[in-house]
Amino acid sequence: NAGVTQTPKFQVLKTGQSMTLQCAQDMNHEYMSWYRQDPGMGLRLIHYSVGAGITDQGEVPNGYNVSRSTTEDFPLRLLSAAPSQTSVYFCASSSALGGLNTEAFFGQGTRLTVV
Amino acid sequence: GENVEQHPSTLSVQEGDSAVIKCTYSDSASNYFPWYKQELGKRPQLIIDIRSNVGEKKDQRIAVTLNKTAKHFSLHITETQPEDSAVYFCAASKNTGRRALTFGSGTRLQVQP
Numbered sequence: 575n576a577g578v579t580q581t582p583k584f585q586v587l588k589t590g591q592s593m594t595l596q597c598a599q600d601m602n603h604e605y606m607s608w609y610r611q612d613p614g615m616g617l618r619l620i621h622y623s624v625g626a627g628i629t630d631q632g633e634v635p636n637g638y639n640v641s642r643s644t645t646e647d648f649p650l651r652l653l654s655a656a657p658s659q660t661s662v663y664f665c666a667s668s669s670a671l672g673g674l675n676t677e678a679f680f681g682q683g684t685r686l687t688v689v
Numbered sequence: 690g691e692n693v694e695q696h697p698s699t700l701s702v703q704e705g706d707s708a709v710i711k712c713t714y715s716d717s718a719s720n721y722f723p724w725y726k727q728e729l730g731k732r733p734q735l736i737i738d739i740r741s742n743v744g745e746k747k748d749q750r751i752a753v754t755l756n757k758t759a760k761h762f763s764l765h766i767t768e769t770q771p772e773d774s775a776v777y778f779c780a781a782s783k784n785t786g787r788r789a790l791t792f793g794s795g796t797r798l799q800v801q802p
Contacts, residue, residue, distance in 0.1 A: 609792075619789050675783075
């Protein structure tokens, strides 16, 4: 049981390049989210999904796309990288028991630098 | 949408003292309030959570209190130890619509030996 797995751990991109951050969970969780973490700003929600085929925008969605074709996978695509997207990215998954939210589990993070 | 504010941003205590971190939230529909600890270079990990039907919850040296009327909740750590040094985040979510967590900005706790 690996939990939430993110790849890669580190990435350097040039401005304008595109890439996909991978996230996979093996806990059969319905809910998956992507956050970015910047100093002094906590974790801000980029996109989230309540199930396969359903995604929606969070607080800071511009410049990012997501899809959820399976319960397990929730990739985050950077369309045209900008220096403002330099950040640490975390994927998280959770479920609901009796309709009540439960613990969110985080991946190990991806440190992205855009030059 | 939900807004969560967290104070203080940094907190330094002596080993053995207590530490208190406070958060306020804006959406009265929020009903799940977890606290996460993040060590340097690591992922956030849940340390305790509370639901809106409970006013207080304890787990050994850690406790969380919730005041639904005032829309604030607090983390209390007693008998602090150097290994408690980390960044702590509060968060809020609700059981309808967007279930994703909204986080506070974090508190860096330093426990001085």
